[in-house]
Amino acid sequence: xxxxxxxxxxxxxxxxxxxxxxxxxxxxxxxxxxxxxxxxxxxxxxxxxxxxxxxxxxxxxxxxxxxxxxxxxxxxxxxxxxxxxxxxxxxxxxxxxxxxxxxxxxxxxxxxxxxxxxxxxxxxxxxxxxxxxxxxxxxxxxxxxxxxxxxxxxxxxxxxxxxxxxxxxxxxxxxxxxxxxxxxxxxxxxxxxxxxxxxxxxxxxxxxxxxxxxxxxxxxxxxxxxxxxxxxxxxxxxxxxxxxxxxxxxxxxxxxxxxxxxxxxxxx
Numbered sequence: 001x002x003x004x005x006x007x008x009x010x011x012x013x014x015x016x017x018x019x020x021x022x023x024x025x026x027x028x029x030x031x032x033x034x035x036x037x038x039x040x041x042x043x044x045x046x047x048x049x050x051x052x053x054x055x056x057x058x059x060x061x062x063x064x065x066x067x068x069x070x071x072x073x074x075x076x077x078x079x080x081x082x083x084x085x086x087x088x089x090x091x092x093x094x095x096x097x098x099x100x101x102x103x104x105x106x107x108x109x110x111x112x113x114x115x116x117x118x119x120x121x122x123x124x125x126x127x128x129x130x131x132x133x134x135x136x137x138x139x140x141x142x143x144x145x146x147x148x149x150x151x152x153x154x155x156x157x158x159x160x161x162x163x164x165x166x167x168x169x170x171x172x173x174x175x176x177x178x179x180x181x182x183x184x185x186x187x188x189x190x191x192x193x194x195x196x197x198x199x200x201x202x203x204x205x206x207x208x209x210x211x212x213x214x215x216x217x218x219x220x221x222x223x224x225x226x227x228x229x230x231x232x233x234x235x236x237x238x239x240x241x242x243x244x245x246x247x248x249x250x251x252x253x254x255x256x257x258x259x260x261x262x263x264x265x266x267x268x
């Protein structure tokens with residue numbers, strides 16, 4: 001009799017021991033009884049009746065994230081972009097997250113991929129690159145409304161990369177280089193015009209204006225020749241000084257005031 005009682009006691013202790021479950025802090029667990037949802041276990045020590053009950057899923061209530069793999073999307077102006085993103089989310093109802101959706105992370109990735117393609121398809125390239133924060137907000141608003149029935153809350157969606165293809169990058173670099181060269185040419189032309197205006201104002205009241213103008217033009221010629229000599233395919237050309245003076249004669253003209261008196265000349 002005592003042996004039977006001992007067996008019963010040991011069996012009972014073993015049954016209870018097998019059914020003891022410890023849920024870690026920050027986690028929840030779902031319990032089914034005979035294949036049907038029964039309760040949700042919080043963190044701490046719990047008992048799950050062996051055979052008739054089982055824990056079917058345990059997951060964290062802490063913030064989680066999943067990555068959206070790089071995908072090719074087309075902008076409104078038919079430019080191919082490679083876009084990747086990260087989704088941050090948290091479970092607030094473990095029962096809904098388990099029974100309403102098969103795979104939360106996969107569903108989030110699929111839905112965000114679809115929304116990204118639709119949003120970028122409505123924008124041109126320049127607008128897409130500069131509107132990353134705006135696209136993030138649109139993604140969050142749309143995905144948040146659709147995932148409430150899944151028992152999760154999407155905290156934020158961050159687009160990490162928006163990379164044009166190599167051909168598009170090369171075209172953008174060439175366009176930028178051309179724009180920089182254009183601005184430099186405009187600035188150089190404006191500087192030259194201002195330089196010539198200053199010279200003209202300075203010469204208006206000088207008796208030796210012709211000689212001064214001759215000096216500045218000669219200096220410009222020398223500077224230009226020096227720049228040409230630095231080219232890889234440059235050629236050295238020697239110009240007769242007399243020919244240079246004769247070439248400058250029509251440029252200088254006779255409208256400028258004559259130079260002052262020289263040695264051997266007399267004033268009237």
